[in-house]
Amino acid sequence: MILQGKEIDLISMEIGHSKGLMEAGQNRKIWEFMSKKPLKIEEFEDYITDSLNKNGCYPFTIITKNGTIIGSTQLRNHNIKHKTIEIITWINPLYWGKKINFEIKLLILEYCFNELGVLRVQYVVDENNISSQKSLLKIYALKEGVFRNFKFDSNGLYKKSFVYSHIKEEWAIVKQKIIKLIEN
Helix, strand or coil, rough: CCEEEECCEECCCCCCHHHHHHHCCCCHHHHCCCCCCCCHHHHHHHHHHHHCCCCCEEEEEECCCCCCEEEEEEEEEEEECEEEEEEEEEEEEEHCCCCCHHHHHHHHHHHHHCCCCCCCCEEEECCCCCCHHHHHHHCCCCEEEEEEEECCCCCCEEEEEEEECCCCEHHHHCCCCHHHHHHC
16 A cells, blocks of 8 residues: 655555665664664564554555655554554654654544544653654644553663544644645
C-alpha cells in the first residue's frame, strides 16, 4: 500500500527497507525515548519482522519523492471494536522541525479516519520527549493526561508518559489547519 503526498510517500514496510531504515536511523537521538534501539542491519530486520508480525500493527516506511528512506510511521494497537489506534513515528533528525512531519501526520491521519474508520487516534509520549510533545501540539493533538509508572527506562526506573489524541469529530477542522501548516 502507498499513501502519496507532495514531498513524501508512506509505503507498506517490507524487509527490503532494512538498509534504508538503518541509514535513516543511525542518530541515537531518534531512539532516546523508544524501547527498541536498532542500529545494525540485523536489528532493523528484526524491527521490521516484529512490526509485520504484530497483530493490529500497520507499519509504513517514509520515503521522499527522490527515493530516500527517512523513517517509519506505524499504526499500532488497532482496536476494531472501539475504533481506536495509536501512531508511532520516527524520522531522521535532518527532517525534524520541517513541514515533512506535518505531511506524514496528514497522510496517516487521513488513512486512520477515512480508510480504517477509527474514531480516535492516540499518541503516547515519554515525559522527557519535549520535542515530540511540541510537535503534537503543532498538529493540534489534544494533551489528555498522564500515564503514571507507564514504563521502565534503561536504568530500571518507572517513567511516566503523556497521552495525546485526535478524534473523528474534530478531524475536518484539524485537517484544514494541518494543510495550512504545510502550505505556509
